[in-house]
Amino acid sequence: MIRGRVKGQIWSSKHVDKLPKGGYLEVEVESGENIIAYDPLGCAVGEAVLLTQGSVAAGYFTEFKAPIDSLIIGSIDEKE
Amino acid sequence: MIRGRVKGQIWSSKHVDKLPKGGYLEVEVESGENIIAYDPLGCAVGEAVLLTQGSVAAGYFTEFKAPIDSLIIGSIDEKE
Amino acid sequence: MIRGRVKGQIWSSKHVDKLPKGGYLEVEVESGENIIAYDPLGCAVGEAVLLTQGSVAAGYFTEFKAPIDSLIIGSIDEKE
Amino acid sequence: MIRGRVKGQIWSSKHVDKLPKGGYLEVEVESGENIIAYDPLGCAVGEAVLLTQGSVAAGYFTEFKAPIDSLIIGSIDEKE
Amino acid sequence: MIRGRVKGQIWSSKHVDKLPKGGYLEVEVESGENIIAYDPLGCAVGEAVLLTQGSVAAGYFTEFKAPIDSLIIGSIDEKE
Structure with missing residues (x-):
């Protein structure tokens, strides 16, 4: 696993049907890269x-x- | 997941049989790298x-x- | 596989239900990046x-x- | 997927039994890295x-x- | 696949039970990174x-x- 820090939330009005409902957070990881992760x-x-x-x-x-x-x-x- | 921005479409006339029909987009991600992704x-x-x-x-x-x-x-x- | 060196342990009080019990170690790998790995x-x-x-x-x-x-x-x- | 450009072929006389027969091409990708890919x-x-x-x-x-x-x-x- | 060059062998006296017996080689890949790979x-x-x-x-x-x-x-x- 890697550690990251939550920067904010993103929204997607237009998406594939199979996308689970819930929060999608933008997370900055140690390399400086941003990952969009599902947040349960x-x-x-x-x-x-x-x-x-x-x-x-x-x-x-x-x-x-x-x-x-x-x-x-x-x-x-x-x-x- | 990662975020990216669509740069354009690519075409492949010569491809393996199992390639799904549809759009293949070139997407620039935050690192500057380009990913070719299937677009439904x-x-x-x-x-x-x-x-x-x-x-x-x-x-x-x-x-x-x-x-x-x-x-x-x-x-x-x-x-x- | 990659080699790394153990830097310490992390704790997570708030976590998903399916997280196995046991030690989660922060490991520095050769690139300088830190990986959080399960340690059996x-x-x-x-x-x-x-x-x-x-x-x-x-x-x-x-x-x-x-x-x-x-x-x-x-x-x-x-x-x- | 990523795009690359074919640089040449590689051969392996000593290999595991399960290696499929066919061409193995060295492909340079946009990052400058070389990938060896099976070519059908x-x-x-x-x-x-x-x-x-x-x-x-x-x-x-x-x-x-x-x-x-x-x-x-x-x-x-x-x-x- | 990626190409690499064998640098040496590593040993692990303390390991998980499921680790297959055999050689574990340290391999330097083109990026300069070292990978530890099972060698059959x-x-x-x-x-x-x-x-x-x-x-x-x-x-x-x-x-x-x-x-x-x-x-x-x-x-x-x-x-x-």
Whole structure:
């Protein structure tokens, strides 16, 4: 997995039918690259998150075959 | 997923039999790299799109095993 | 596989239900990038480890479909 | 998919049994990196080609499980 | 696939149970990165090899699910 920080949400009015409903967050990873990940946890902007990628991300959806290759699987605990 | 912007279409007269019919768009992603993605949505040049990659992209095709590793799954809403 | 060196552990109090229990280690790989990998071996900070990635990592979990795309599969023997 | 240009052919006298017979072409992609891809189309040196990668490439082989992670799926039409 | 050159062997005394027995070679690829690959062919240091990666590499092992994401599938013939 890789760590990233939530930058914001994106919306897509025009999309394929199989796209799961829910939040799609733009996440900046350590390399500076931005990943758009499905968020099943309701993460906030600025939150540090753990991302899983590839077919492993799609495997999270068990009722149908979702075209999702990036998934937030957790929020990383940070020292306050 | 990653975001990209449609640059144009490509054509391939000589191809493997299993290639799905439809549009193949050249999409520039944030790193500056170009990805050729299958487009089930009819996107236009200049449109911001959401790309899924790997076996997840191929999983979109359910009637046969398509050799497609990049798929446009949505158009990203942009402020006007 | 790629080699890496364990930098520390991360914790995630808020996570998806399917996350396997156990240690999640931050591992620095040769490119300087950090990977968060599931550790079934109990590796220590500073240890040189062998990482496998992608759906192969998830395949390690046979009882349920784990959203894990990075797995430590061994500790690399180093000359002392 | 990514686009590339054929640089030449490679040969491997010593190989695993499961390697499909046919042409293995060295293809330079836009990043400057070279990929060795299986070529079911008989492409020539200098030809612009479309490459698919990962398990999607292996899925092209239906009679046996081929250890192929890069496949030429088409020749890209170029203006003359 | 990508080409690489064998640099040496690595050993792992402490490893997961499912690790296949055999040689694990450190291979330098064209980008300068090092990959640790399973070697079913008995390649020597300095030999030019062809690497396959991802779940395709794991698919080589048919008797059990091996956590192997990099596999040497051939030795590349070089002019002498």
